[in-house]
Amino acid sequence: MLARGRQAILDRLNPGDVIEGQISNIVDFGAFVDLDGMDGLIHISELSWSHVNHPSEVLEIGQTVKVRVLDIDRERQRISLGLKQTQEDPWRRVLEEYGPGDVLEGKVTKVVAFGAFVEIIPGVEGLVHISELAEHHVENPSEVVSPGDQTWVRILEIDDNRRRISLSVKRAEPQNLPLRDLMPPELTGEAQATPEEVPDLDVSEEVFPEPPPQPEGEQAAPGDEETGEPPSEDEGS
Secondary structure, eight states: OOHHHHHHHHHHTTTTTTEEEEEEEEEEEEEEEEEEESSEEEEEEGOOSSOOOOGTTTTOOOOEEEEEEEEEEEEEEEEEESSGGGGHHHHHHHHHHHHHOOOEEEEEEEEEETEEEEEEETTEEEEGGGSOOOOOOOOOOTTTTOOOOOEEEEEEETTTTTTEEESSSSGGOOTTTOHHHHHHHHTTOOOOOOOGGGGOOOOOOSSSSSSSOOOOTTOOSSSOOOOOOOOOOTTTT
């Protein structure tokens, strides 16, 4: 009778179906879901778009969940399920809201020999290659970053096909300013710095031979092109 019931469940389910069940057991590698008499497995990698250290972080026994059927092995009577597939894919948000050159704050999630992974939005991580961690040479990424660190990163490349993002820490701070100085004044609650408060970056005139453009509506008045001051009454007499 039990075998017949399991077979009936296998016969009515197909990959892609979204169904409800109850968490019957939690193990290190995932969680089992009771599908009215037969258990299916949600592997730990299919629990969330974000990194999960242990299934107990997101699930508890007896909890009712909505899952998607990923695969059915009818011969061995096994059902593979996915929980994250019933949730919004944060990768779509990255494609819609961000692009190469954007600078944003993220959290270091993992440090490896060749670099560090940084979560830029919940569920989406990018890789900062060891060569992009700092202006100076880095022998080991753990010298400059640790898991849990908050850091500013610049998006270098987004590979939609492979769902990979290349990031840079050193290019997010081209002038080596403190992180707070990189934030816009509306986020810090401070007024924009006056020219006297801007640190001397020792940039030669050869690099920037012309003064920066004035915002629209605030162009320099006729007269001195460099200072924007009107000519004195003595000039031209």
